[in-house]
Amino acid sequence: MSDGMHNTILLQGLGLLCLLALAAAANLSDYVTPCKSKDPELNECVRRAAQQVLEKSSKGFPDLGVPAMDPAKIPALAIDRTGALAMSLSFSNSTHQGLGSTVVKSARVDPVAHVYNFSVVIPKYAVDGIYDVNGRVILLPITGHGKANITFTDIETEWSFTGQKATKDGQDYLKLTKLETSIHPDSPKNVQVHFDGLFGGNKILGDTMNDFLNQNWKEIVKQLKPGVQASFDRRLLPVAQRFMENFPLKQLFDDQ
Ligand SMILES: *[C@@H]1O[C@H](CO)[C@@H](O)[C@H](O)[C@H]1NC(C)=O
Numbered sequence: 001m002s003d004g005m006h007n008t009i010l011l012q013g014l015g016l017l018c019l020l021a022l023a024a025a026a027n028l029s030d031y032v033t034p035c036k037s038k039d040p041e042l043n044e045c046v047r048r049a050a051q052q053v054l055e056k057s058s059k060g061f062p063d064l065g066v067p068a069m070d071p072a073k074i075p076a077l078a079i080d081r082t083g084a085l086a087m088s089l090s091f092s093n094s095t096h097q098g099l100g101s102t103v104v105k106s107a108r109v110d111p112v113a114h115v116y117n118f119s120v121v122i123p124k125y126a127v128d129g130i131y132d133v134n135g136r137v138i139l140l141p142i143t144g145h146g147k148a149n150i151t152f153t154d155i156e157t158e159w160s161f162t163g164q165k166a167t168k169d170g171q172d173y174l175k176l177t178k179l180e181t182s183i184h185p186d187s188p189k190n191v192q193v194h195f196d197g198l199f200g201g202n203k204i205l206g207d208t209m210n211d212f213l214n215q216n217w218k219e220i221v222k223q224l225k226p227g228v229q230a231s232f233d234r235r236l237l238p239v240a241q242r243f244m245e246n247f248p249l250k251q252l253f254d255d256q
């Protein structure tokens with residue numbers, strides 16, 4: 001057997017041990033106030049629970065295998081090229097701040113269909129890291145590489161989670177299968193960007209482009225929105241899945 005294969009098996013074994021340890025330890029009421037699916041105020045109960053999870057998510061839930069979310073280190077992030085924008089933008093080594101201050105305004109849930117919708121506001125979301133950009137932004141060519149920061153104010157969005165019932169070791173679980181983020185059309189309220197090192201470090205062109213980006217952020221955000229939404233989906237779904245897989249359904253809704 002090769003060393004590589006040995007390591008893989010060893011890692012799988014360790015992973016299994018961790019899962020077993022988690023399965024034995026997790027108790028939802030240590031993290032949030034559980035709801036009853038027949039509660040006439042179920043939406044409000046789930047809203048409150050989601051708010052509790054988000055507030056605690058800053059530090060993560062190491063005992064549940066959920067990493068710290070605020071600040072979060074994202075090694076690689078690409079905003080996909082979209083038609084009108086014709087630009088590819090990627091970040092490496094980025095730090096994202098602000099998720100822990102998310103306000104969950106309302107929830108609309110259907111525990112039978114396994115649909116969990118949340119209306120949230122992220123008051124301030126700041127990304128900084130090393131960027132690479134190439135393409136066109138509204139008609140103007142843009143290229144560059146260097147440090148960048150982007151600060152969004154008041155991102156209003158819907159998070160729609162769907163799932164299905166899954167059975168593990170004779171227990172029913174909620175397996176989340178999809179997240180759809182939809183950012184409201186009139187949000188965010190403001191965006192400020194700063195890209196160092198645009199156009200090979202040409203200061204005049206770089207300053208001009210930064211001013212242009214800050215003045216035209218509404219149009220740019222409109223074009224970037226699908227990519228930004230998809231990046232929220234890709235980032236948050238696995239974390240939500242990881243959290244939920246620790247708790248049998250009967251713990252989520254203590255009357256099921
Ligand atoms: C979880 O915690 C609650 C409240 O502390 C307790 O009543 C319940 O027995 C615990 N459940 C498990 C499975 O440990």
Ligand SMILES: *[C@@H]1O[C@H](CO)[C@@H](O)[C@H](O)[C@H]1NC(C)=O
Nearest residue numbers: 075091092093094129130131
């Ligand atoms: C990313 O961060 C790591 C650790 O902080 C560092 O070693 C690496 O050089 C950084 N990469 C870039 C492209 O800055």
Ligand SMILES: *[C@@H]1O[C@H](CO)[C@@H](O)[C@H](O)[C@H]1NC(C)=O
Nearest residue numbers: 108109110115116117160180
């Ligand atoms: C949740 O949101 C989705 C997508 O907007 C929508 O189709 C669905 O009807 C909503 N469900 C509930 C229970 O609000």
Ligand SMILES: *[C@@H]1O[C@H](CO)[C@@H](O)[C@H](O)[C@H]1NC(C)=O
Nearest residue numbers: 126128147148149151194196
């Ligand atoms: C963004 O970067 C610029 C230039 O490096 C810096 O002056 C500014 O303070 C940074 N803003 C934030 C919010 O980090």
